[in-house]
Amino acid sequence: MSGQKTVTPSAEGLAASIKASKTRGLPPVEKWNPPFCGDIDMEIRRDGTWFYEGTPIGRPGLVKLFASILIREGEKYFLVTPVEKVGIRVLDAPFIAVDFEVSGEDRDQRLTFTTNLDDITVAGEDMPLRFVRDAETGEPSPYVSVRRNLEALIDRKSFYRLVDLGVHHKGMFGVWSGGVFFGIIPSDELPAEA
Secondary structure (H helix, E strand, O other), X not given: OOOOOEOOOOHHHHHHHHHHHOOOOOOOHHHOOOOEEEEXXXXXXXXXXXXXXXXXXXXXXXXXXXXXXXXXXXXXXXXXXXXXXXXXXXXXXXXXXXXXXXXXXXXXXXXXXXXXXXXXXXXXXXXXXXXXXXXXXXXXXXXXXXXXXXXXXXXXXXXXXXXXXXXXEOOXXXXXEOXXXXXXXXXXXXXXXX
8 A cells, every 4th residue: 555654563562462461451552652653454344354464364362462452543543562553454343243131121221242352341321332324325333332442333133133122212212221322313213113
C-alpha cells in the first residue's frame, strides 16, 4: 500500500507483551506510551478473522495475544507493547459476539456476551449496546462494547435472539440489560404484526 511503512514488532516488545499477558488479567496497555513505529500489514476482517501479510493467522493463542494488546484511538487501531506501537487495519469491529446468556427479567435483565476470542462482557451503562442502521437498507448492525473502547459485532443468530427479547419502551423497540434500555428501532417503524 502506498504510504504504508512496513515494520515488524520487535522480539523485545512481543516478549514484554507475553510476560504482561501471563499476569492476572489483561496487559496494562493504558499505562504504556511507546513511540509509533508505523503500520504493519495486519488486518481484522468483518468475520473476526485476523490476517498477517494476506494470510489468516491460524493459531488462536497468537490471535488472543495480539487482541490483548489491541487499542483504539479515534477510528484507528494499534497493537502496543511497552516499547512500540504499530497500526493495523480493522474492517468493522475487532471482535465478534458469538453468543450471549440472559439472566433476570424486564429492567433487571442482564445480557452476558461471549466473543470469538472468549472475552465476556455484560451489556449495561459501562458496556453499552449500539445499533447502527445501514443508510440504504435500514438494516441494523448491532455492537456491544467489550473493553478499552473496543467493540464486538453481534453475530446474526445472536441479534435475532436479541430481537426475540425486545420490548417497547418510550417509543422505541429494544432490549434491557444492566438497568439500561437499548433502543434498536423506533416502535413505529416496525412492520405490523401478521
